[in-house]
Amino acid sequence: MPSDAAEQNSAPPRRRLFFARYEKRLSIFAFALGFLWDSLTLTSIDRLFDNIALLSYLVIAFASIALINASRVRDSENPLLRRGGAFARVLLPFSFGGLFSGFLIFYSKSGPVLSSAPFFLFLLALFLGNEFFRRQYQRFVFQMSVFFAALFSYVELVVPVLVGRIGGTLFFVSGITALVLFFLVFATISRFSREEAKQSAFSLWTVVIGMFIAFNFLYFNNMIPPIPLSLKEIGIYHNVERTKSGEYRLSFEEAPWYRFGQETNAVFHRSGNEPIFAFSSVFAPSRLLTEVVHRWSYFDEQKQTWVDSTIVTFPISGGREGGFRGYSKKGAISPGKWRVDVQTLRGQTIGRFVFEVVPALEAPKLAETTF
Numbered sequence: 001m002p003s004d005a006a007e008q009n010s011a012p013p014r015r016r017l018f019f020a021r022y023e024k025r026l027s028i029f030a031f032a033l034g035f036l037w038d039s040l041t042l043t044s045i046d047r048l049f050d051n052i053a054l055l056s057y058l059v060i061a062f063a064s065i066a067l068i069n070a071s072r073v074r075d076s077e078n079p080l081l082r083r084g085g086a087f088a089r090v091l092l093p094f095s096f097g098g099l100f101s102g103f104l105i106f107y108s109k110s111g112p113v114l115s116s117a118p119f120f121l122f123l124l125a126l127f128l129g130n131e132f133f134r135r136q137y138q139r140f141v142f143q144m145s146v147f148f149a150a151l152f153s154y155v156e157l158v159v160p161v162l163v164g165r166i167g168g169t170l171f172f173v174s175g176i177t178a179l180v181l182f183f184l185v186f187a188t189i190s191r192f193s194r195e196e197a198k199q200s201a202f203s204l205w206t207v208v209i210g211m212f213i214a215f216n217f218l219y220f221n222n223m224i225p226p227i228p229l230s231l232k233e234i235g236i237y238h239n240v241e242r243t244k245s246g247e248y249r250l251s252f253e254e255a256p257w258y259r260f261g262q263e264t265n266a267v268f269h270r271s272g273n274e275p276i277f278a279f280s281s282v283f284a285p286s287r288l289l290t291e292v293v294h295r296w297s298y299f300d301e302q303k304q305t306w307v308d309s310t311i312v313t314f315p316i317s318g319g320r321e322g323g324f325r326g327y328s329k330k331g332a333i334s335p336g337k338w339r340v341d342v343q344t345l346r347g348q349t350i351g352r353f354v355f356e357v358v359p360a361l362e363a364p365k366l367a368e369t370t371f
Helices: 004-041 046-073 079-107 114-133 138-163 168-192 194-222
Strands: 232-237 239-242 249-253 265-268 278-281 291-298 304-318 323-331 334-345 349-359 367-370
Touching: 004 046, 004 079, 004 278, 046 079, 046 138, 046 168, 046 194, 079 114, 079 138, 079 367, 114 138, 138 168, 138 194, 168 194, 232 334, 239 278, 249 278, 278 291, 278 334, 278 349, 291 323, 304 323
Parallel strands: 265 349
Antiparallel strands: 232 278, 239 249, 249 367, 278 323, 291 304, 291 334, 334 349
């Protein structure tokens, strides 16, 4: 009969066999759960909790890269370091997965996905491909390149919150800050793995500088969302008036039931020369002061293109939970397809509402709400 000790000795291999067999499924489940957790808990980049979460992921990623490379150099000298390196190989993709799921959540709140498609595809590839990069994570250049992408994305998120401004100059300065921080990280890790860092330095910095140039190209061509601004509300209304209590009373045609999450109808039934109001609410972190634009455009059927008609600019200040409210009004408007873009002064799109103006023989049924 087998002894208890023999049974106990056979247990670890069975556990290892189980994890080897189901590792991929368990990992996918864990990342799906992590993404759901981030979606529910990460709400605003100016919250302390959100910053602690993202910074924790960055620290874990940094420590994991340091451990992995230190364990290679001194693999035979320190069994504890060797085990730490093995554990770090699991923690590294976990931390990157947490970071890029968080970035997807924050950046997607700051503008239409299609307007920033290249940048979102890059973040999505890093997040979804995280599980397929396990072998690549053994390579120093790959580890550090992904870390720079994460560091850059975080710095660009948090610096506008700290200084209370947004814009091209600040984006570039934030990018330089990310480069300086990355150099310090590289110098620190080089102390644990001098030979690896020395051999990889040229390749790594070529990739990092290339990413820095690419990020700036995307930003200055309006293909990165205007973080940390985000659209809370947008719609087309028949009337907008400010009440004595400071709220806005809005009159509108209700959207059909199947238009989930949309309050106002995308078809505006206009009576006579009735003006049309565009109302929006843009969230900005506390202390942030900037200006936004309502850009009215109509669709030219002959040229098959959108043509600007009216541009209205107004200032916003951050800190209000429901966002800073503002509206624009247009009197001279022809039947057809229209849209109102809420943008920054640089032309980055925060949100958009597309609608059709239809002449009405009688006044449509209106609903009212306060905001």
